[in-house]
Amino acid sequence: MNAYQTIPELDFSGSRLRMFRIPNQIDIPVSTRVLRIIDSVEFQRLKTISQLGLVSTVYPGAGHNRFEHSLGVYRTALLFLQHYRSNQRFAEIVSDQQAEAFLLASLLHDIGHWPFCHPIEDIAPQGIVSHEELGTDYIRSSAIGQWIKQEWRCSCDEVIDLIRGRKNDPKTALVKSLLSGPIDVDKLDYLYRDSLHAGVPYGQNFDIGRLIKSLCINSTGDRLAITSKGRTAAELMVFARYVMFSEVYWHHAVRSATAMLQRAFFLFHNKAAGSQAFYSDWFQQGDFEFIRTWKNNAQGECLELLEMLFGPRRVLYKRIAHYSGFESEEIFDAIAHRPYKNLVNLSDALVDAINARHPTALRHSDILIDAPPVNLEVQFDVDVFYAAEKRYRKLGDVSPVVSTLAHQQFDDYVKQVRIFVHPDQLSVLKGVDFEALLRIACVSND
Numbered sequence: 001m002n003a004y005q006t007i008p009e010l011d012f013s014g015s016r017l018r019m020f021r022i023p024n025q026i027d028i029p030v031s032t033r034v035l036r037i038i039d040s041v042e043f044q045r046l047k048t049i050s051q052l053g054l055v056s057t058v059y060p061g062a063g064h065n066r067f068e069h070s071l072g073v074y075r076t077a078l079l080f081l082q083h084y085r086s087n088q089r090f091a092e093i094v095s096d097q098q099a100e101a102f103l104l105a106s107l108l109h110d111i112g113h114w115p116f117c118h119p120i121e122d123i124a125p126q127g128i129v130s131h132e133e134l135g136t137d138y139i140r141s142s143a144i145g146q147w148i149k150q151e152w153r154c155s156c157d158e159v160i161d162l163i164r165g166r167k168n169d170p171k172t173a174l175v176k177s178l179l180s181g182p183i184d185v186d187k188l189d190y191l192y193r194d195s196l197h198a199g200v201p202y203g204q205n206f207d208i209g210r211l212i213k214s215l216c217i218n219s220t221g222d223r224l225a226i227t228s229k230g231r232t233a234a235e236l237m238v239f240a241r242y243v244m245f246s247e248v249y250w251h252h253a254v255r256s257a258t259a260m261l262q263r264a265f266f267l268f269h270n271k272a273a274g275s276q277a278f279y280s281d282w283f284q285q286g287d288f289e290f291i292r293t294w295k296n297n298a299q300g301e302c303l304e305l306l307e308m309l310f311g312p313r314r315v316l317y318k319r320i321a322h323y324s325g326f327e328s329e330e331i332f333d334a335i336a337h338r339p340y341k342n343l344v345n346l347s348d349a350l351v352d353a354i355n356a357r358h359p360t361a362l363r364h365s366d367i368l369i370d371a372p373p374v375n376l377e378v379q380f381d382v383d384v385f386y387a388a389e390k391r392y393r394k395l396g397d398v399s400p401v402v403s404t405l406a407h408q409q410f411d412d413y414v415k416q417v418r419i420f421v422h423p424d425q426l427s428v429l430k431g432v433d434f435e436a437l438l439r440i441a442c443v444s445n446d
Contacts, residue, residue, distance in 0.1 A: 003091035004099050009034060010081055022068050024196055028075040033151040042111055042138045046070060048286025052194060053116045054257040055248060057314060059198040066110045072189035077106035079212050080178055080185060093174050093221055101154035102175050105162035106185050111135045114283040115290040119258045122373040123340035125269045132164045134283060173222035181224055182382040191240050194248065202243040206236035218383045219392050225383040235401045238380050242405045245414045256316045256420050259370040260305045266344060267302040301365040317368060317420035321434060325412025334442040335417045336372045343369045349441040358432055366422040372415035
């Protein structure tokens with residue numbers, strides 16, 4: 001017998017469900033109570049916030065928004081529950097109330113995002129609230145919170161807890177693994193959707209349907225697992241994620257634009273350009289208004305960087321050096337995963353060293369260092385159930401593909417340390433022993 005009979009969203013054939021269609025020809029059944037949330041001011045705002053931000057500087061088709069992605073994640077959550085509702089063990093662990101909270105969390109997981117949120121959060125500016133905190137405010141203080149109280153069995157706090165994922169509650173651990181884990185509803189959608197809109201095949205070539213059909217539960221009942229039939233699909237997902245990071249998210253030109261935007265925000269924020277009220281209003285704006293407000297309140301080198309990024313001509317800094325974990329281990333280890341303020345100090349010291357030894361007049365903002373952020377990628381650690389043996393094995397133990405790509409490649413190989421220079425200053429660095437000066441700067445800023 002199927003579980004969750006009283007959750008109307010899981011009755012795909014129900015006459016009361018409307019259909020949304022998103023690329024690529026994907027239908028999403030939507031109930032009246034879900035539609036009410038989708039039509040809210042807070043959710044509609046996501047139409048004005050791009051999913052990939054600066055990736056469109058390299059891949060012009062990647063202009064899709066967080067509204068579309070959120071609907072895609074919600075649909076994947078429906079497919080997860082459709083699959084698990086016939087799993088007696090899952091139904092015994094996850095109540096109807098928790099299942100409804102999971103559906104809402106999948107729909108609302110990005111509700112607090114503001115434009116260019118991730119690159120800004122990566123530099124950890126003091127006094128800036130996280131998008132999870134903004135999302136919490138949106139859910140609790142808006143009409144969305146009232147509708148959840150009136151029409152859903154779960155509470156706002158249960159939905160928020162799933163989105164933020166901070167409480168160590170064994171009763172909700174399994175549900176949290178569906179929303180944030182090695183195989184989760186968010187990753188399954190963004191890998192496919194980002195690949196589709198960027199116009200690259202990498203994230204579209206793993207079998208999502210087979211992966212979902214293979215979903216089961218681990219031995220302790222607190223995390224998602226897969227059966228052995230889904231192993232190949234999981235391997236292809238890991239490879240898709242690796243290539244998407246390598247060729248799209250951490251493409252060198254995308255990272256040049258990212259480094260420029262981060263330095264612009266660092267300069268802007270350090271000069272106390274706005275009060276908390278200013279930031280509160282600013283972070284509620286969509287992409288276009290956000291950029292316009294920023295430029296209207298910026299000055300000097302910050303404004304110059306913004307004009308290069310968002311002006312009538314795209315002008316990006318040029319890459320002059322790059323260091324990976326396997327080619328240049330010493331320099332990579334000295335720079336990767338430093339706090340952003342340390343990277344700024346290091347680039348400033350590098351500029352000072354160049355100016356002291358060569359007849360140049362570089363400004364501190366003429367050289368930017370981009371490096372893997374402090375926080376590491378989540379490791380791909382998932383159990384595989386072999387029915388014939390009645391035994392679970394780690395996917396990394398039975399798959400050399402996963403063992404190599406998921407545990408080594410992301411932070412030490414794909415995410416490289418890169419040095420960028422203002423295009424007008426590129427010729428100035430000819431004849432400069434750049435790497436020697438970089439090593440000296442690393443030692444002096446240890």
